[in-house]
Amino acid sequence: MGHRITEPQILEALSRVKDPDLGQDVVRLGFIKDLAIEGDQVSFTLQLTTPACPMRDLMTAQVREAALSVPGVKKVQVRTTARVPSCSHTQTHNPMPGVRNIVAITSGKGGVGKSTVAANLAVSLALCGARVGLMDTDFYGPSIPILLGSDTPPESVSETRIAPAEKYGIKVVSMAYFLPRDKAVIWRGPMLHRMIRQFSENVDWGELDYLIVDLPPGTGDVQLSLCQTIPVTGAVVVTTPQDLALTVAAKAISLFTELKIPILGIVENMSFYTCPHCGQRDDIFGHGGAERLCGEMSYPFLGAIPLSAEVREQSDRGQPAALRDETSSLAENYRRVARELAARISVVRIQGGTSSGPSTGTTS
Numbered sequence: 001m002g003h004r005i006t007e008p009q010i011l012e013a014l015s016r017v018k019d020p021d022l023g024q025d026v027v028r029l030g031f032i033k034d035l036a037i038e039g040d041q042v043s044f045t046l047q048l049t050t051p052a053c054p055m056r057d058l059m060t061a062q063v064r065e066a067a068l069s070v071p072g073v074k075k076v077q078v079r080t081t082a083r084v085p086s087c088s089h090t091q092t093h094n095p096m097p098g099v100r101n102i103v104a105i106t107s108g109k110g111g112v113g114k115s116t117v118a119a120n121l122a123v124s125l126a127l128c129g130a131r132v133g134l135m136d137t138d139f140y141g142p143s144i145p146i147l148l149g150s151d152t153p154p155e156s157v158s159e160t161r162i163a164p165a166e167k168y169g170i171k172v173v174s175m176a177y178f179l180p181r182d183k184a185v186i187w188r189g190p191m192l193h194r195m196i197r198q199f200s201e202n203v204d205w206g207e208l209d210y211l212i213v214d215l216p217p218g219t220g221d222v223q224l225s226l227c228q229t230i231p232v233t234g235a236v237v238v239t240t241p242q243d244l245a246l247t248v249a250a251k252a253i254s255l256f257t258e259l260k261i262p263i264l265g266i267v268e269n270m271s272f273y274t275c276p277h278c279g280q281r282d283d284i285f286g287h288g289g290a291e292r293l294c295g296e297m298s299y300p301f302l303g304a305i306p307l308s309a310e311v312r313e314q315s316d317r318g319q320p321a322a323l324r325d326e327t328s329s330l331a332e333n334y335r336r337v338a339r340e341l342a343a344r345i346s347v348v349r350i351q352g353g354t355s356s357g358p359s360t361g362t363t364s
């Protein structure tokens, strides 16, 4: 029999494994739980910051390898779990205490695919096992319930409170549930502000890892109200590759930066076109602009979504493309963006972000 294997030996070995996004080692980050040593067998739990972690497999392999490198260790059992970090702040007024992260989906101009991206990211995160909510703050043109094929409205739980609707495991609130169909609405600034408060304060969101907020186009009252009402973790900017759209995206970015909300990253939608017949890829609008913009302004590039008839067809059917199985490269594409987003959120949470101010409560 060799020497007895000790806990410090194992932890020392594991501390050589870094989380590539957070830049710190897994022991310091507190990711190693329930370490147990029995003879020549070691077991522990690797607790990641999101069930949608893009590095899950890589890090699991690395910690296993590290533990095996300790002399005498014959067998290593690694379990993985996830605990999504939330804001550590003690904000005097947080209307949604159970919601860990709030992600605003924004764009400078209309029709770039915000709502479609919002719905597909929500679906992707939920498929990873995260608890997800989707708040549709496009009060003039709410589209989320249509995209999700959800027509069962939220139920009242009391005189003033409602339980969100639920579809594909996602909790949903949208003005569409409360409006007569095909009726145009005119809301003024103060009314929009009141609606945001109602969607935040009077809805039983419960415990959520991610609340995705779909915004109306532009940089107006709703964006402002949202950031003043709830602690937004960060914004995702959706853009198309055309130069004009990129200039407009820069406007959306500067609004959130001014409000001291971190930019979690940029998604390039309708980016390239793959011919459904021959698979040939065509960069119709000159793909890559968003990635360049990210490079120039040092924002994370979360990924590109192709221009695809399947996106629209699935949306029209009320079944977001991200719901499809692994055989769909489109679904995999959305999942990749979702994992990248989840990683950026963890970074902002754990490192405090680069431009997080009082509204996210991460500075003191």
Ligand SMILES: Nc1ncnc2c1ncn2[C@@H]1O[C@H](COP(=O)(O)OP(=O)(O)OP(=O)(O)O)[C@@H](O)[C@H]1O
Binding pocket: 107, 109, 110, 111, 112, 113, 114, 115, 116, 117, 138, 141, 143, 215, 216, 217, 269, 270, 271, 305, 306, 307, 308, 309, 311, 312, 313, 315
């Ligand atoms: N990747 C894509 N490929 C093809 N069509 C897409 C793609 N993404 C979105 N669309 C289509 O583009 C149209 C606009 O999308 P969407 O409603 O999501 O945009 P939006 O930015 O939310 O618009 P608005 O500013 O009006 O809220 C929809 O018909 C949608 O199906």
Ligand SMILES: [Mg+2]
Binding pocket: 114, 115, 116, 138, 143, 214, 215, 216
């Ligand atoms: Mg929309």
